[in-house]
Amino acid sequence: MHYKQAYKPPTLTVDAVLFQLVDDQLMVLLTRRAEEPFKGEWALPGGYSPEGQTTIQALASIVKRKVGLDITADLRYIEQLYTFDTIARDPRGHAVSVTYMGCGYAITTVGGSQFAEWHPVDQLPTLAYDHADIIAYARERLSAKLAYTNAAMGLLDKKFTLSQLQTVYEAVLGRELDKRNFRKKFLNLELIRETSEVWKGGAHRPAKLYAFNSDSPETLSRSFD
């Protein structure tokens, strides 16, 4: 593409905030930077988004290469979050970052060219660039989405118990919920259905397994909580 006047676009990058629950805690995937700038610091997985690829395509190949995670196979949900574009956010020069937020369940396949680790979203280390802001924004968005969509699906197995569902809500919202009210409200939304299976999880009464009625993102007419 060429232009009548001289035109130079900023660098375009992509970054992903990837969530999953580990031990009932909301975790985010971070990589340790091997090079300057911010060498040795923690950062979100991300990289350059070149001409000829959509940002999500670029993100998919970067995430696969750097942290060994397949965003279609390993994630249950991903959406565009926001585009961060302040001039000084990258010390090397002006870089505009299109960010994504994704959710998964029991992801263990992490391991690529960069060292990566899941960190509790409530106890993050110092982060490179403006990545702390990006994570804060993603967490807020996810909280909001729990209330009016079936986004909790992203953090659960295909079949799950009501207690596991409640754990997702509690971990993301950061507060405890009443078990009876939670079940009543959620079952009223007609978002999930009972399956015939049960979960035998230990030395206690087995729990019924439920599944979401729809595999795709849904917006609720009346919102939850």
Place this chain on the structure above:
Amino acid sequence: MHYKQAYKPPTLTVDAVLFQLVDDQLMVLLTRRAEEPFKGEWALPGGYSPEGQTTIQALASIVKRKVGLDITADLRYIEQLYTFDTIARDPRGHAVSVTYMGCGYAITTVGGSQFAEWHPVDQLPTLAYDHADIIAYARERLSAKLAYTNAAMGLLDKKFTLSQLQTVYEAVLGRELDKRNFRKKFLNLELIRETSEVWKGGAHRPAKLYAFNSDSPETLSRSFD
């Protein structure tokens, strides 16, 4: 900025969906394209976003130049909407567009290097690029924001009557609301305050003027409607 490997970013553009009410109708500002591609068709105001400027800075100068509108002075509100990045959206080559949604009140200053006109959002002409999608997305976002923020502020004068406020809600949501319930609910939100002034708008009882308590965007704890 230079790179270890060859890296070429896509073109970065900005586009704005600007709303205002005219005759109780929600209108969006469109320009008529003077050149190929899509010569003669209607499009959103927008243009290239160069290195060294944030997208909102680039948008401000483009909108000022092309349609003669000052986004700080003429608009009451603007926010980033979404980044559209499909490869084929611009026939000239891969162009990623960071889009914004803005609202104003009684804007009459339109007139720049491009012919521009306000169009009812419910009766749009054929639009260039993917701009119809962008407008649909903006309208949805604005609808949603009316429910849980003070975004209606953006489409009103600093002081307004409750009927004018209700008109904003009806125009954006696209349905009629009950006057008594609307007033009760809105006054309960403690988002607006009565002023001592009244509006004498014609051959009928004068209406009390109200003002928003806060000039800046606010999110409500309990949502409206």
Place this chain on the structure above:
DNA sequence: GCAAAAGTGTTTGGGATACACCCATGC
């Protein structure tokens, strides 16, 4: 039998909805 999580109902208060008439002004 005991530890551990699953499962279950009722009461109360507040907001949502539906609905119709009088009031203040200009002309």
Place this chain on the structure above:
DNA sequence: GCATGGGTGTATCCCAAACACTTTTGC
């Protein structure tokens, strides 16, 4: 005095919140 929009109250229903005990299993 009449046309025009401004302004007001009540009854009903449903949802949200608070709250504690019994059930089923593994060991």
